[in-house]
Amino acid sequence: MKLPKALIVLLATTLLVFPSFDNITTMSSAAATPCFSCDYGAFDWILVTKPALASFGGDLVVIYSNQVAVPLTGFVYGVVHNQMGQTVSYVVTTMNLAAGAPGTTYLEVWANLPPGNYTVSIFATSEGGVAISNSTSVLYKLHE
Numbered sequence: 808m809k810l811p812k813a814l815i816v817l818l819a820t821t822l823l824v825f826p827s828f829d830n831i832t833t834m835s836s837a838a839a840t841p842c843f844s845c846d847y848g849a850f851d852w853i854l855v856t857k858p859a860l861a862s863f864g865g866d867l868v869v870i871y872s873n874q875v876a877v878p879l880t881g882f883v884y885g886v887v888h889n890q891m892g893q894t895v896s897y898v899v900t901t902m903n904l905a906a907g908a909p910g911t912t913y914l915e916v917w918a919n920l921p922p923g924n925y926t927v928s929i930f931a932t933s934e935g936g937v938a939i940s941n942s943t944s945v946l947y948k949l950h951e
Contacts, residue, residue, distance in 0.1 A: 851875050851939040852931050855909050858945050865917035865949065869929055871940065873904035880904075881931040881939050885914035887947070888926045896920055902931070922951045 855870040873879050880903045887896040896919065904910045916927050925947045931940040 849938045849941055851879060851933075852881060852904070853940065854943060858914075858927075858929050858943065860947075861913060864915075866913040866915055867927060867929070867945065867947070868911060868913060870909055870911045871902065871904065871931060872909040873907060876906050878903065878905050879939065880934055882934070883912050883914065883931045884929065885916045886928045887916050887920065888928065890924055892926075895925070916947060917949055920949055922949050924948050 852871040855872050858867045858869045861868045883900050885898045889895050898914050900912045902910050926944050927947045928944045930942040933939050
């Protein structure tokens, strides 16, 4: 089978433009350079423990650990759903975590809600709005 001239030119151009991958070195996360406007992915912050009810008030205690080699500021959301799955409230707090460090925040998910059973979805985003954690859900019972 004879290849058309246009395809031969395209293949030759591709080989000249793109370098060989033999000389590429993989960087570990410890070698990452600080980039405070970068988004690193949904595994940057991981939950240290499952969110739980605080021993005082009705707040949810959320503890994240920063897994990247640079300090990272994020927004932690608590999105409250009623028993029908409808979003009825949400709260947002800011966390600043040093490289490799854990941090604790408290979410006032109970504010302005009537007594009842709820599900709270908790996740974190970067300042740019990109997910930096996975989402987790907890059951939340609000008494009178």
